[in-house]
Amino acid sequence: MKLPFAENYRIKMVEPIYRSTREERENWIRQADYNLFNLRSNQVYIDLLTDSGTGAMSDRQWAAVMTGDESYAGSSSFFNLKDRVKQLFGFDYLLPVHQGRAAENVLFSVLVKEGNVVPGNSHFDTTKGHIEFRKAQAIDCTIDEAFDTTVYHPFKGNIDLNKLQLVLESYPKEQIPMIIVTVTCNSSGGQPVSMNNLRQVKQLADTYGIPVVFDSARFAENAWFIQQREEGYADKSIKEIVAEMYSYADGMTMSSKKDGIVNIGGLLAMRSKEWFDQASVYNIMYEGFLTYGGMSGRDMNALAVGLDEATEADYLEARISQVHYLGNQLIEAGIPVQQPLGGHAVFVEARRFLPAVPREEYVAQTLAVELYLEAGVRGVEVGTLLADRDPVTHENRYPSTEYLRLAIPRRTYTNNHIDVVAAGLINLYERRDQITHGFTIEHEAPIMRHFTVGLKKID
Structure with missing residues (x-):
């Protein structure tokens, strides 16, 4: 039998994380103006907002x-x-x-x-x-x-x-x-x-x-x-x-x-x-x-x-393999992602995932909020909110692709955590036709608005 792949490290210390209820998450995200940046870290079960500064040191x-x-x-x-x-x-x-x-x-x-x-x-x-x-x-x-x-x-x-x-x-x-x-x-x-x-x-x-x-x-x-x-x-x-x-x-x-x-x-x-x-x-x-x-x-x-x-190959193989472990589960379920899979994150194509949500209602942000409600997983929108407004016309800039980015911290989560992320997205994909509306903006900053924007849900 061929030996399976395993990480080139072992765990010395663990940090407890809280597994919340959907009712709690619905309340928290509403108080956060549907902006995932406004959530407190203890309101998040698996945090894939960014891989920046969130890894585990050796x-x-x-x-x-x-x-x-x-x-x-x-x-x-x-x-x-x-x-x-x-x-x-x-x-x-x-x-x-x-x-x-x-x-x-x-x-x-x-x-x-x-x-x-x-x-x-x-x-x-x-x-x-x-x-x-x-x-x-x-x-x-x-x-x-x-x-x-x-x-x-x-x-x-x-x-x-x-x-x-x-x-x-x-x-x-x-x-x-x-x-x-x-x-x-x-x-x-x-x-x-x-x-x-x-x-x-x-x-x-x-x-x-x-x-x-x-x-x-x-x-x-x-x-x-x-x-x-x-x-x-x-x-x-x-x-x-x-x-x-x-x-x-x-x-x-x-x-x-x-x-x-x-x-x-x-x-x-x-x-x-x-x-x-x-x-x-x-x-x-x-x-x-x-x-x-x-x-x-x-x-x-x-x-x-x-x-x-x-810059050691063993580390990079373990790090990127975990990203691809998530991406391959989503691909097998038919979920549209950027291919070939990249290095630090899986990018889910939100417009193909939620075709009923108009782009004017921030479809990638809608998918990000839905994933949080479903599984307590925090991702981030890489779409119209992040693209910001044209500095001359002040109209929304609509990028050709709207992504939900799931950035995986280095040496932080196990593949069991990754399985939760995959299951949450697969559940959403199976009922994607029921998600038909997103959000409007209530307030925004003049530049890099996605960090502090306040949103209102369209019922």
Whole structure:
């Protein structure tokens, strides 16, 4: 008998979670204005809202926490992290920040001006928010296959080179501060970018003299997909693949709460001394001194270890296998999901799941609320609410795909928990024809509204 696959870790500590009743959940979600962000954590049974900062740290990471150097300047923990960043990514200049959006804030304060355009592959919500806050424009150049969940493409995070070239030809160089490549591409379903595409994007960018920046929250998962799916990389280690990936970048932003496997932290790294000197001013203003930024010494130590662990094949196989364990159950039940399955989450296509709910009534949010009511599972909408309003017309932007994202924290839940998630969605799918209405907006913020929006149920 062939031995089954098992995780490459064992559990040392457990945390109790409360299994609520449907009546309790109906009351809680109503009090939360049908916004899952407003729920308290103890009102959630299985929390798949995000994989950001919600994973479990290893014994090596906790040991590193105990030796953190909290010196205000010149912390040894900073140099531990700086050395790890140099080893993995090849960048000489590092600025620690408290999380990924802080790295964007610091870098974009240097590079992005009013009237600029920033092409990329389905910019993440905070990335687009920081661009549009500066009265610039994010232009999505993702391949068309990314927006059709029924089409197979091994690298749906790829940038369409023709779309990108059209942008580079249509605007003067001075108006394009950078090209952003998100690895993996969260907004298109946790989809990877191929090494060949990274190489070609860099070659095209160099032709026009435009720098390339990687949004690196899930860089290790991207490297795993390259190893598994791209010809010529099966025999290369994850660390070797990461080194080549970042040879095609001029800088990187990173929320370390994902593939850094820490609960808080981020970084901004680059090759350019000029960028570093300019960004340092903003980092001191917004985050803290250069050798701690927005992080404590103990967190920098844990991150240095986490970056090492996240780029080991055994860890990545266990992590991504659990995501695919959920996705494959849903596929077998006929539930429409983004395929091929991505790295950090399963993306359920809400409009095909709930065809009777009008898109004006926020169909992905409707599905997210229904799953919470059914099973106590908290996911998140990646659809019209997240797409926000057009900054000029102030009308809703309706994306081509409306997703319920089920993001799985690293080393946190067992497959028994995953079975509950699958059962809850399958139950909903079997009675999907009974769900015909969603929500209207009662109040919303002018930017990144999905975090704080208040909704009213349409009966």
